[in-house]
Amino acid sequence: MVSKKATTKNIIILGAGFGGLNVAQVLQKNLSQAALAESHKIILIDKSPYHVYTANLYETATAYAKKITPDCQRILKESVAIPITELIDNKKVTFINAEVLSINPEKREIELKTHRQKTDKLLNYEVLILALGAATNYFNIPDLKENSLPLKTIEDALKINCGLNQHFLYNYKKTPPPKVAITIMGGGATGVETAAEMRGFLNHLAKKYHYPKEKIKIKLIEAGQTLAGLGEKGTEIIKKRFKKLAIDIHLNSPIQEVTKNSITIESNHQKKVLPSNFAIWTGGVMVSPLVQRVFGTEKTRGAIEINEHLQSIKYPEIFAIGDNAYFTDPKDITKRLPLLAQIAFRQGRFLGKNILNYLNKKPLKNYHPASPIYLLPIGGRFAIMKIGNHLFKGRLLWYLRRLIDLRYSLLILPFFKALRKWLFSHKIFLKND
Template sequence: METHQTIKKNIAILGAGFAGVKCALDLEKLAKKDKDLSSQFNIFLIDKKNYHLYTPALYEVATTAKADASGPVLKRIVTTPIEEIIKNRNIKFLQAEVENLNFEKRSISFKDGEALDFEYLVLALGAEPAFFGIAGLKENSLTPKSLEDGIKIRNRVRERFLEKKESDSILKVIVGGSGPNGVEFASELVGYIKELNKIHNKKIKAEIKLIDGAPHILPGFEHNVVKKASKRLEKLGVKTLGGFVISKVDEKNAYLKQLPPSNAPQENFTPEEKTENYDVLIWSGGVQASNILDSVNVQKEKRGRAEVNHFLKCTSPDKHLDISEKIFAVGDNSCFYDPLSQKPVPGTAKIAIEQAEIAAINIYNAIKLKPKVLYTVRPLPFSIPIGGKYAITKWGPFLFAGFFGWVLKQLVELYYLYSITDRASVVFGWWRGIKIFSKND
């Protein structure tokens, strides 16, 4: 790896997900207009992968039956090469895995290669699955996080399907966690298994169960959304089991334990226990911040995310370490408490993009000694696809469920993709994705 010894100072952006890419592009635009900035600073975008992954389409990767959707084809649809994103832009891309951060020395070390010094740092390393110490869960489950994970789920379901010899046997899939990810995976698997039956001329039945400790699916979502989504899942044949947590997992079984209802007296409660056997176990029950943050002395919350203030700057419990002006955290790496609810804002692509815009302006303003701008939480539109060409989409005050909700989801996807990559090829990739992924529907 080349050495990065320069007289210019470095602004290092760690992670080329939604937050990192947006932050790098916005900073570069500001630097283009300000020759002082571009002559004094390099903008480094750093990621272990050489592509940006479009996570909202990952469930489609995991559930596409068509033979023409090979690994490389799927990769082309849901990823954009970083090289393409930064083409003709004054951003240096470093493909390297961050291993350690040293705030005192302002230095980043990597798994391979030379360390890189920084003057400003943006933490945008995203999140990782959280297993909450549940015995056997990590070893036996598949987690939908990366492109490889999506392809692994697709292959595992297909393998277990093909292992079923009797035409009326049952393929059992458990999805742990009934947030939007769990709901979209469980519902889309219905179409995938149907398609596998057609292709292989079999009649394997699918038993897909969504399990959550919360009493109902989509915890935290408004009642109307939960009701519509539950009805849709029921129609698709997906079973839901609320109020149970997975307490242990082995190669074939998930052991469940009932949680006491929140309004019931806890002392008289005897939890029911169940054993559910499975062919495939998908875990989407929670995430935590990238473990790189474990080693650094910034204020963190219980899931390891860096707590940030209104300017999206990290704070340090160590009063002697002056990091307040130079280190920002955005997207899933950060924890910003919504002043209205006092709860952390959720990890979504939209929030990652909005926070990245503010971090870029605040780095620029810090360099120019201008006042910083505040990050404010804007109302959150969302779209939850629930099998085939059906989605529940909230747009402003309106809620659309069904085909129109699905159309809006596609438009929202195009908007996200274009807002960070801003290249015509993105539109072709988006269209190719719709054509391939809707073949299951």
């Protein structure tokens, strides 16, 4: 690593997800050109050693493998996770694999818990970028956390995959084999794509364990009236598709309680108890608890309020992107921009350049969000897409989604590495379809 003088100023990026990684990549390219490399040091911090492509976590959770061995788990992990050190120029960016415990914006200081040293460490910053993402939100539903698996991290996806394998391994020798009810709670995009892909996975598991298919049920439960934010028309398309895949949908059914073997919902003002042996929670996320604690307000639902330059209104040396940033939707200023990877990585790339303006004391540019595209795979090689108010569906869209995955790979990796990585994941994911 290039040695730096004691007076070096730290540009600290918290989080190496969609937002943070892209800030680091743009900064590492441009800092030396801006003649700031000698006086500034870029530090990227993440508690995970991996950058995770969350958009395909549902695939990892439901990817079929003949044997669940440590090697197979590694392969599944590599389908969506890339070591952060492979994505940055280690001579230009220092990566610290550590959890951020606290931020003191008055002292311009952060506190870390490093895994290796097992000691806490304090770091000062000249500029701080908040990109710590979101965490699973259980909305205080009784016993939900204890009796379900979330789908937010790579570890969650592997737990679901292995857990389902183990469930069948444990039950297949029983005579008669017991009924298996798998419930996905939360009908947002993640819940819908997970439920849809689950059918192909369970068909493979049934074959592997000689389990009667008719004994395996899949349910999707949603508190609201529609699915995946696709409105009534989109929900109708999903309903038809799920009928084909034999997945039951319960709409307008807020969850009241979850036990090991049942889920209580409220439907038509009545409590209904549904059997459930394996429950997955995809019902919501909240802003990183650390960001909420230090910067959150009621108005911003825990996120940090920023201006049009993605800069904190209260602390000009702090910037925020992705799930941490409270940026209102220009089309409806009462709403916040949706929490999406496509927004986080674009903000990250934009901010990488704006930080250089900040350091050079040049005027900062305004961030203009592009309209997001919603492209949702719904089992097999089939997808649904929403652009503005228009809905499209079909097989071609499933391929388009794969191309979008490739495009992101090409953005963060060199050409051949990106292509290899994409083909590797594609091969694993295709096994279910």
